[in-house]
Amino acid sequence: MIPESFIQDVLARTDIVSLIERYVPLKKSGANYMACCPFHNEKSASFSVSPTKQFYHCFGCGAHGTAIGFLMEYSGMSFLEAIKDLAQQAGLKVPEDDAPPVDRSQISSLLDAMGRATRFYREQLKQSPKAIEYLKQRGLTGEIAARFGIGYAPDDWQGLHTVFANDYDSLALLEAGLVIQNDTGRRYDRFRDRVMFPILDQRGNIVGFGGRVIGQGEPKYLNSPETPLFEKGRELYGLFQARQAIRESGVVVVVEGYMDVVALAQYGFGSAVATLGTATTATHIQKLFRQSEKVVFCFDGDNAGRKAARRALESCLDQLADDREVRFLFLPPEHDPDSFVREQGLEAFHRAIHDALPLSEFLLRELRSGLNLATAEDRAKLVHEAKALIPKISAPVLQLQTIRMVAQDVDMSPDEVSQALGIRAPAHSKTAPRYAGRRTAPAGPLRQLLRLLSSQPILIGALPADTLHLAGDGPEAGILQVFLDAHENNGFSASTVTALFEACQDEAQKNVLGELLQASDEGRAEEKAAKEELDGHITNLRIALIDHELAALHQRDRQGGQLSTDEKRLLVTLPAQKQALRAGQKIR
Numbered sequence: 001m002i003p004e005s006f007i008q009d010v011l012a013r014t015d016i017v018s019l020i021e022r023y024v025p026l027k028k029s030g031a032n033y034m035a036c037c038p039f040h041n042e043k044s045a046s047f048s049v050s051p052t053k054q055f056y057h058c059f060g061c062g063a064h065g066t067a068i069g070f071l072m073e074y075s076g077m078s079f080l081e082a083i084k085d086l087a088q089q090a091g092l093k094v095p096e097d098d099a100p101p102v103d104r105s106q107i108s109s110l111l112d113a114m115g116r117a118t119r120f121y122r123e124q125l126k127q128s129p130k131a132i133e134y135l136k137q138r139g140l141t142g143e144i145a146a147r148f149g150i151g152y153a154p155d156d157w158q159g160l161h162t163v164f165a166n167d168y169d170s171l172a173l174l175e176a177g178l179v180i181q182n183d184t185g186r187r188y189d190r191f192r193d194r195v196m197f198p199i200l201d202q203r204g205n206i207v208g209f210g211g212r213v214i215g216q217g218e219p220k221y222l223n224s225p226e227t228p229l230f231e232k233g234r235e236l237y238g239l240f241q242a243r244q245a246i247r248e249s250g251v252v253v254v255v256e257g258y259m260d261v262v263a264l265a266q267y268g269f270g271s272a273v274a275t276l277g278t279a280t281t282a283t284h285i286q287k288l289f290r291q292s293e294k295v296v297f298c299f300d301g302d303n304a305g306r307k308a309a310r311r312a313l314e315s316c317l318d319q320l321a322d323d324r325e326v327r328f329l330f331l332p333p334e335h336d337p338d339s340f341v342r343e344q345g346l347e348a349f350h351r352a353i354h355d356a357l358p359l360s361e362f363l364l365r366e367l368r369s370g371l372n373l374a375t376a377e378d379r380a381k382l383v384h385e386a387k388a389l390i391p392k393i394s395a396p397v398l399q400l401q402t403i404r405m406v407a408q409d410v411d412m413s414p415d416e417v418s419q420a421l422g423i424r425a426p427a428h429s430k431t432a433p434r435y436a437g438r439r440t441a442p443a444g445p446l447r448q449l450l451r452l453l454s455s456q457p458i459l460i461g462a463l464p465a466d467t468l469h470l471a472g473d474g475p476e477a478g479i480l481q482v483f484l485d486a487h488e489n490n491g492f493s494a495s496t497v498t499a500l501f502e503a504c505q506d507e508a509q510k511n512v513l514g515e516l517l518q519a520s521d522e523g524r525a526e527e528k529a530a531k532e533e534l535d536g537h538i539t540n541l542r543i544a545l546i547d548h549e550l551a552a553l554h555q556r557d558r559q560g561g562q563l564s565t566d567e568k569r570l571l572v573t574l575p576a577q578k579q580a581l582r583a584g585q586k587i588r
């Protein structure tokens, strides 16, 4: 856990305008900066960055957030990664970070080596008719080859010597995995006579290479080893290039090889990425879900493909949510995505993606495979197998649906299956009506109050003592509580709201905070008028509460619920209180 104060420090030392400007050209417009939104397609600028609030907001697609949120959304970093990135730029050390400190100069010398090697390989491609012929055969144009930075490593034991010269013996080249050193200390190029696919991280840095043989030869694919830059279980080939297409299409397709990614892009399907010779990891899945709510795994129709699909399935289960969708596409046995799209065309591929098997059905298919459900033994076996998978599903409704599917298969009730799987049945919804006096926050007036407080933080001192009590127990009340805590501890200011937005774990609260941050600064009132506005909001809040309470009492009365004497009295006194409030009188 990163302490909230640290997040606040990082944000205080970051300028969101210069951060975003690195990725998106901004134009000053009044107090804010505007640009065409990087998160949706548009012709006129509706993406606005506020230097005073250190917040961005798009009026077109509703994207919004802090510097941290921008990095997460734009580069697909995790929260922690974004914090670390910004902290590092601000010269701050992340507290309680157990990872060994990263040696920046080492990283930058490795990145430099990768960059030089990439340029060399690309030059070499131009001079190799054999490699050019290979790419042409695959139907690739120069444009796509350039987009993916494809190159060629010549058939030469020390090809890189021509570009690195004396640096060929440097530590960086070895650590970057570009050369291999044998027992006698002699070095030679790792990649020889291969078509080279640079692997980019989410910032667009070249962190590794995949090399494919031309024609026959083993191994067919050779990847960079794990280096300080490159961790196979984290990176996805093509993700950097695919981000825009994924955002536009709302789906990301995971294929098995780089050639598939490139070929699909060549045929107009830009949202494909590939794992790098490893099984799909939980980190991969997290990265994918950060880019899109819909993920389709595309596997070859052979046995290896099915095994890979099974592993992908297992890594997904605890990353699922009910608004996320995972599907599995199995191509005909004779095809990989490359050959499929080339033979059948883009339309057919789109259709195949659309018709891909939903995760739940693939899961059931896996469970059923090899079983004869006419026998009690095999039905028991199915439930036994399900125990390893279904309890892991982190999407509650989908889990329930899957349990029902299993129940049908094995001729048991869903409750019995749940029990056998060790899943507690969801608690029955509370049928007893809530006591009328129990409050849910009347969100409208409370939000107006919060909005005022975040634009005029000084007013927090002028809140009546019972405000929190009035606020009830919704997300708005939670935020009010946090505001008041901040006020008591280290002072409450406009920048606190931005920092709170990042520290907030509760989605409902976060939505409210986001809305506060988007609210316009226009018409910011004078302090005296603001105090009156505050009083007005408080009064509205009291009135809204009374309305709420009255409505609940009337409803119970109508439904024949027995009202106590006290409650009956409330039916009379509450409207009077309301009238008094309206008249601007002070109630006792």
Ligand SMILES: [Zn+2]
Binding pocket: 037, 038, 039, 040, 047, 058, 059, 060, 061, 062, 063
């Ligand atoms: Zn937008």
